[in-house]
Amino acid sequence: MLSTFEVLSLPARRKIVERLRHGPKSVGELADELGISQPIMSKHLRTLRDSGFVTVRVDAQRRWYELRPEPLKEMAEWLEPYRWMWEDRLDLLGERLDTMRDEEENR
Amino acid sequence: MLSTFEVLSLPARRKIVERLRHGPKSVGELADELGISQPIMSKHLRTLRDSGFVTVRVDAQRRWYELRPEPLKEMAEWLEPYRWMWEDRLDLLGERLDTMRDEEENR
DNA sequence: GGAGTATATACCGTCAAGAGTATGTACGCG
DNA sequence: CGCGTACATACTCTTGACGGTATATACTCC
Numbered sequence: 036m037l038s039t040f041e042v043l044s045l046p047a048r049r050k051i052v053e054r055l056r057h058g059p060k061s062v063g064e065l066a067d068e069l070g071i072s073q074p075i076m077s078k079h080l081r082t083l084r085d086s087g088f089v090t091v092r093v094d095a096q097r098r099w100y101e102l103r104p105e106p107l108k109e110m111a112e113w114l115e116p117y118r119w120m121w122e123d124r125l126d127l128l129g130e131r132l133d134t135m136r137d138e139e140e141n142r
Numbered sequence: 143m144l145s146t147f148e149v150l151s152l153p154a155r156r157k158i159v160e161r162l163r164h165g166p167k168s169v170g171e172l173a174d175e176l177g178i179s180q181p182i183m184s185k186h187l188r189t190l191r192d193s194g195f196v197t198v199r200v201d202a203q204r205r206w207y208e209l210r211p212e213p214l215k216e217m218a219e220w221l222e223p224y225r226w227m228w229e230d231r232l233d234l235l236g237e238r239l240d241t242m243r244d245e246e247e248n249r
Numbered sequence: 250g251g252a253g254t255a256t257a258t259a260c261c262g263t264c265a266a267g268a269g270t271a272t273g274t275a276c277g278c279g
Numbered sequence: 280c281g282c283g284t285a286c287a288t289a290c291t292c293t294t295g296a297c298g299g300t301a302t303a304t305a306c307t308c309c
Binding site: 144148152154179181182185202203204 | 266267268269270271275276277
């Protein structure tokens with residue numbers, strides 16, 4: 036099974052995730068919208084499911100795929116320690132003073 | 143050249159980035175710390191450099207590799223639209239009201 | 250139960266990323 | 280100038296992800 040980061044390394048899979056941002060979709064919908072064949076779409080969704088990015092709800096012949104927050108949250112949290120590198124240091128709330136001090140040290 | 147997401151899909155490369163969080167390091171340092179052979183480390187650093195994750199400063203035989211914010215920022219920004227999925231909706235500042243409304247619509 | 254729809258999976262070929270190893274290059278120093 | 284250090288690159292091999300195609304499964308409706 037692919038890791039969280041590996042899953043999103045494929046542009047096609049990132050596009051699928053983007054399409055699911057506003058609610059669940061069926062395999063056919065996604066395949067049509069992205070111009071991907073149905074079997075390949077099914078395989079990507081399988082990968083996304085195995086790695087926790089989506090869940091499926093069965094409805095007769097249709098499968099509704101829905102986004103799950105966990106893997107995306109995990110990635111966001113991995114990135115968090117680097118945020119000071121590009122964010123304005125004089126943010127209003129004065130949070131992250133330690134981080135800012137680190138920054139000075141490592142310049 | 144690999145895309146931003148592809149670069150970090152390899153655990154070894156993520157570890158390199160983590161090691162560079164607190165300032166520049168040389169190839170040898172990184173190789174030793176991570177238990178990776180020097181040639182392979184050089185190749186990873188080449189990849190990280192080609193994709194904009196690091197810059198090099200030459201100093202005699204030594205090369206000091208330093209993190210650049212841009213690719214990490216890019217990834218963080220890609221993830222931003224999904225943040226509402228895991229964050230507390232009643233955040234103090236009351237920002238992102240639109241996002242929260244979206245959430246209701248798509249439930 | 251037969252036909253059509255929606256989706257999953259099995260099988261196959263390709264290709265490129267990654268690891269390993271050997272070698273090249275550049276610099277400092279005695 | 281010869282040697283050691285620090286690093287890059289060339290080369291080879293292997294592996295597995297990906298796409299394509301064909302086929303299986305499951306459900307609905309007439």
